Amino acid sequence: MSEGEAEQERAGYRRSAGSARGEARRLELLERVTDDLGTNGLVDFSLRRAARAAGTTHKVLLYYFDGPEDLLTQAVLRLRTRRIDRSMAAAAEDSASRTLAGRVRAMWPVLVGEEAWVLDQAIGLAMYDSARYAQLAREASKQYLPSLLSILPGEWSARRKHEVAEMILGVLRGFLVEWRTSGDGDGIEAGFAALDRALTHEEAAAD
Known part of the structure; x- marks a missing residue:
């Protein structure tokens, strides 16, 4: 992917993050990260580990969550809901x-x-x-x-x-x-x- 295409992709994430489709994508990512958390625990949790579990990149996660602490908190809340x-x-x-x-x-x-x-x-x-x-x-x-x-x-x-x-x-x-x-x-x-x-x-x- 070229630099220009990558920038267009990032811009698309920004525009879609608050939409119904963006929310569905955020929840999909959160479910995958929550599954990883339930299996591997909080020790050594990082944005890169979460990205691997979600099948995406840490940059994509940052479009949907306000950093690793926000993602961790939301995953814990989801785990507790389960x-x-x-x-x-x-x-x-x-x-x-x-x-x-x-x-x-x-x-x-x-x-x-x-x-x-x-x-x-x-x-x-x-x-x-x-x-x-x-x-x-x-x-x-x-x-x-x-x-x-x-x-x-x-x-x-x-x-x-x-x-x-x-x-x-x-x-x-x-x-x-x-x-x-x-x-x-x-x-x-x-x-x-x-x-x-x-x-x-x-x-x-x-x-």
Whole structure:
């Protein structure tokens, strides 16, 4: 490709990036980078590695994303969305999910399953370098809370739903840290027993 043709191609990317076709292309690239992230993790992530995974060049990625940190953040958010979708599906399908405690229990194998280690890396990165990656941690709550709110009884008040959803999120995060750092399955199971009782009590109590 000549220099003139390359410049025309770059100009075309700039014009199309905000169009419906450009958005479709951006999402296609993001899906490929997300797949790579889920397999290889965050260590050694770079724009060039992302370009190889997406089957394009790093210059093309820069037309669709605001640099490597933006691309990494969006890929992590996409990976987390996949995890949330799977956990909600598990909660809906599990035979025990007729109770709130059962629905929360059904989510756990997904939370510690496929790609979990990568999302744990993302939270660690946000804690290690909050100036650059704090959004990775902040966005986690924004992503999880709507799904947790959706499994709570519809007749509850908005305030009560928010309180219980925040409790579930905080406890599950604690379990995830314990699972990742110590692998104490017995301790986590004991914690789940207490969480089950708390949720059973909440579900039985009048609003």
